Amino acid sequence: MSLRRLWALGATVTVALGLLASPSAQAGTGDVQPAANFTNPVLWQDFADIDILRVDNTYYYSASTMHYSPGAPILRSYDLVNWEFAGHSVPRLDFGAKYDLNGGRGYVRGIWASFLNYRKSNKTFYWGGCIDFGQTHIYTATAVDGQWSRHTTINKCYYDAGMLVDDNDTMYVAYGNSNISVAQLSPDGKTEVRSQQVFTTPSNIGTLEGARFYKRNGNYYIFLTRPANGQYILKASNPFGPYTLQQVLLNMPTPIPGGGVPHQGGLVQTQNGDWHYMAFVDAYPGGRVPVLAPITWTSDGWPRIQTVNNGWGASYPMPLPARPVKPMTGVDTFNGTTLGPQWEWNHNPDTSKYSVNNGLRLQTATVTNDLYSARNTLTHRIQGPTSTGTVTLDISAMRDGDRTGLAMLRDSSAWIGVKRDGGRNRLVIVNGLTMNNNWATTGTGTEVASANLTGTKIWLRANADIRPGAGRQARFSYSTDGVTFTPLGPGFTLKNEWQFFMGYRFGIFNHATSSLGGAVTVQRFELATP
Known part of the structure; x- marks a missing residue:
């Protein structure tokens, strides 16, 4: 999430470009019976800069909160559609007096796009984010609704960061604005072992940020947003590259009338092997609202969004059997x-x-x-x-x-x-x-x-x-x-x-x-x- 937004809310969105689903996939999307479908937005509340993951059969969703405290709320779901509040990764904004409204104010600072992941080897959740463009703070907990504590502070800014816990338990963080870097953390996750710039955004694209880091079938992927109307992905066989870029979406029609383009979110694989993309839509005055769409993959390992009428669908088949949770109202x-x-x-x-x-x-x-x-x-x-x-x-x-x-x-x-x-x-x-x-x-x-x-x-x-x-x-x-x-x-x-x-x-x-x-x-x- 950058203060340099390139898209004015309310602009007319007319054409979807980029890597879209095949015509047959588009045609089939609308043929499912309504009882088996969900409707976008999956949750009409302000939960921006999405990081999403699955631990066994439970899904977790982390969001930005800026100057609100406690920060970095975590939502929980069992079907990717019905979500409930579970906790916060940052119990208090312990980042200076201005966050106490003492001698200053922290409006539009604090918790920006940050990461949430889970390390199976020590059964621990990790949250990390850069505060005030200075230091990166990492918090840990053994349960999202339990006690979170500051784990470490890294004396550099992992701006708009995404964490990957690799198959060998090595922890990596992708981060940056336009110049995208990858950091390797120490085995205990407390310090940085190595950091290397892996990609420079071409000038014809503009700004890329909002990194999310994944591994699939031996390939490493860094998911990046172009604020506020595009999404791109980098692919490499090594976490430090070299990376190849492809466009995922640009100016894709939105499922929220009058809203912006779906962008800046994360990918998640269900226990059944299916993939989905949770993005947000600029829908002010309400904020940035989450929408969900299925993902397919090409034979050479690139993601495609399953579209409806060349846009992000207002409705798709349920990813999993619906499981009610505590309502938001x-x-x-x-x-x-x-x-x-x-x-x-x-x-x-x-x-x-x-x-x-x-x-x-x-x-x-x-x-x-x-x-x-x-x-x-x-x-x-x-x-x-x-x-x-x-x-x-x-x-x-x-x-x-x-x-x-x-x-x-x-x-x-x-x-x-x-x-x-x-x-x-x-x-x-x-x-x-x-x-x-x-x-x-x-x-x-x-x-x-x-x-x-x-x-x-x-x-x-x-x-x-x-x-x-x-x-x-x-x-x-x-x-x-x-x-x-x-x-x-x-x-x-x-x-x-x-x-x-x-x-x-x-x-x-x-x-x-x-x-x-x-x-x-x-x-x-x-x-x-x-």
């Missing part, structure tokens, strides 16, 4: 003493200012009039194409100057919530929270609607249409009884530029503008689809 009442893996904070939280115990208690952690600088804003991805987030708040412990609510959170934001001033609570809609291209705050918000509020419990709701296109509306409402909801304020048009990279999220916040000491309790959050 539903109700969280914050039982137990920890947050579920579906939650991520905006930057690292102040752990002394929140607690989970049959409800989430959010004490004010920052005195500020800028939501973008307030600590302990808890975020949840939005389910597409449209969904509704509803939060139930006990506001009895708020203090004068406190602000709490439910935000549509991105570099252009709006929120519904409660302002407490002069011993009185008011329900408000605030929009016009903005950042510039350096992610500095340019607007702290303007109150555009309000209503009187009595009582100490409030239900806040945001309905979000995150389909690419002209709609892109969020609408706010509230309830004092949890049954009847009253609309408040104008609709909010969600920004669809790609430069912030992450899509919109629901954000639950509580911060002070005068002094610390207040609190709210989040009793319930529900994510529902129509």
Whole structure:
């Protein structure tokens, strides 16, 4: 993933080039009975820079999260189509004070395209990523939903890296932007033994990055993306080359109306021997959304995407028998003493200012009039194409100057919530929270609607249409009884530029503008689809 994006979202996509499936394969794709098919996107949430692997009969999916903490979420599936949250590879962004919103901010930094792999010899998962273009951090765990710990730090940047554990248990990492290199790690995976540039991208292609590293039938493959409309692959008989390049796709029509070209993902082989490619589609304002397609191989060892009408299919046969997992939507009442893996904070939280115990208690952690600088804003991805987030708040412990609510959170934001001033609570809609291209705050918000509020419990709701296109509306409402909801304020048009990279999220916040000491309790959050 590069800050140099070559494709403007919304451009018309008309022709698929590159290595496509044969006409017979295209024709056969649509002949499967619908009951045996899945529909793209397989998951309409923001999970970008995909790395995907199989361990025995279980599939794992790692994604970028930038400034959100914990970082590098891991999803789990048993059929490549139905996915659930499993954990995070990076428990906390321990990469400097700016990730604590302390003396700086880490927006659009942090966890970029990174790798996830599994080493059978020591039954260990490895995650690695380059932070702030400086050092590469490697974390390990024996179970994705267990305790992850920093394994080592390599004093160089493995930019957009992919890991291969070779047949002889040697660990390699492919990485780079345009100039692609391969590093060999020491047997314990803690240091670099050797690194060598293996490929220079021709000028007529532009930028290649997003490396993923594979081995098949004795050949080594480095899978590379051209942001944001192409995918290429390198093939060699030795991990250090020489490599030969072929194009996999360019400007391929998308299965998401109004979305970009599927690209930057990974290959995975099922236990039945079939191959699939999981890519993402730029589908702002929702973010980068995963799509899946079958892969075939030519007799001389090159991959082909099985297309439908010369494009990425909106539907394909199920790779494996469907196996349901914990759904991405539903109700969280914050039982137990920890947050579920579906939650991520905006930057690292102040752990002394929140607690989970049959409800989430959010004490004010920052005195500020800028939501973008307030600590302990808890975020949840939005389910597409449209969904509704509803939060139930006990506001009895708020203090004068406190602000709490439910935000549509991105570099252009709006929120519904409660302002407490002069011993009185008011329900408000605030929009016009903005950042510039350096992610500095340019607007702290303007109150555009309000209503009187009595009582100490409030239900806040945001309905979000995150389909690419002209709609892109969020609408706010509230309830004092949890049954009847009253609309408040104008609709909010969600920004669809790609430069912030992450899509919109629901954000639950509580911060002070005068002094610390207040609190709210989040009793319930529900994510529902129509």
